[in-house]
Amino acid sequence: MASTDLRDRRPLSPHLQIYRPNLTMMMSILHRITGAALYFALLLGIWWLVALASGPEYFAFVNGIFGSWFGLLVLFGATYALFHHMMGGIRHLIWDAGRAFTVPAAEHMAWMSLALAAGLTVLVFMAGWLAA
Amino acid sequence: MGRGFQTPLRRARGSGSAHEGTGHFLAQRITAVFSILLAAFVMVLAVVLAGSDYDTARAVAGNPFVATGLLATAATFVYHMMIGMQVIIEDYVHGALARPLLLAANVLFCGLVFVLSALAIAKIAFGA
Numbered sequence: 321m322a323s324t325d326l327r328d329r330r331p332l333s334p335h336l337q338i339y340r341p342n343l344t345m346m347m348s349i350l351h352r353i354t355g356a357a358l359y360f361a362l363l364l365g366i367w368w369l370v371a372l373a374s375g376p377e378y379f380a381f382v383n384g385i386f387g388s389w390f391g392l393l394v395l396f397g398a399t400y401a402l403f404h405h406m407m408g409g410i411r412h413l414i415w416d417a418g419r420a421f422t423v424p425a426a427e428h429m430a431w432m433s434l435a436l437a438a439g440l441t442v443l444v445f446m447a448g449w450l451a452a
Numbered sequence: 453m454g455r456g457f458q459t460p461l462r463r464a465r466g467s468g469s470a471h472e473g474t475g476h477f478l479a480q481r482i483t484a485v486f487s488i489l490l491a492a493f494v495m496v497l498a499v500v501l502a503g504s505d506y507d508t509a510r511a512v513a514g515n516p517f518v519a520t521g522l523l524a525t526a527a528t529f530v531y532h533m534m535i536g537m538q539v540i541i542e543d544y545v546h547g548a549l550a551r552p553l554l555l556a557a558n559v560l561f562c563g564l565v566f567v568l569s570a571l572a573i574a575k576i577a578f579g580a
Contacts, residue, residue: 356540359533365494366569369522372513373575376506399495406491409484416481444495452503 347430351408354401361398400441407433476535483532490525510576519577526569534562
């Protein structure tokens with residue numbers, strides 16, 4: 321446990337200083353960042369449930385915040401993070417099944433993830449806009 | 453009974469540097485699969501309830517099937533994010549004090565978030 325121990329000063333995995341950025345590396349980093357963001361974004365959903373449980377006045381107050389341009393921007397970002405992390409998770413499940421390990425396959429899945437995450441986010445907001 | 457009667461798996465278990473097995477690895481993936489379905493459910497619900505008034509939202513969310521889905525979502529998401537954040541902390545935080553404190557704070561935060569969501573869903577469902 322002593323911090324003078326050589327083990328505490330040894331380098332971690334040889335990543336950012338060694339390898340030039342590439343698509344699958346960025347997707348790996350983004351998977352972790354979106355996961356960490358969703359850790360806190362879940363609070364938005366819980367806040368909405370608490371508002372619904374609390375009564376009409378507080379519900380209207382929270383809905384007003386969510387419906388403002390800033391609220392919608394945050395919700396749009398959170399929704400994109402959710403779909404991005406979901407697509408990243410599906411890629412990992414495919415790899416867990418022992419498939420798509422070649423570089424072209426991995427890069428193809430990365431582009432597909434980005435396109436599907438963006439598409440699904442826009443789809444949800446357009447559907448919500450039409451429903452509202 | 454000598455060790456000769458034990459299976460190779462029994463002798464290997466717990467001997468790694470982590471002293472445990474693949475429990476979290478499997479749980480992360482099982483909750484991931486369920487999270488895909490539950491996230492789809494939440495997105496459909498959000499679209500259905502977009503712009504609706506209080507009474508409508510309360511009635512829809514209070515439906516036993518919808519409330520069950522919400523509670524399952526809260527449980528699955530919170531567990532998935534708890535073991536996910538644990539990996540992040542274990543990767544980046546190495547301080548003798550900071551590491552156990554953050555690992556404990558993660559469990560505390562996730563526990564409180566789940567209890568809060570469960571209480572809110574129960575209140576909506578039971579109409580109190």
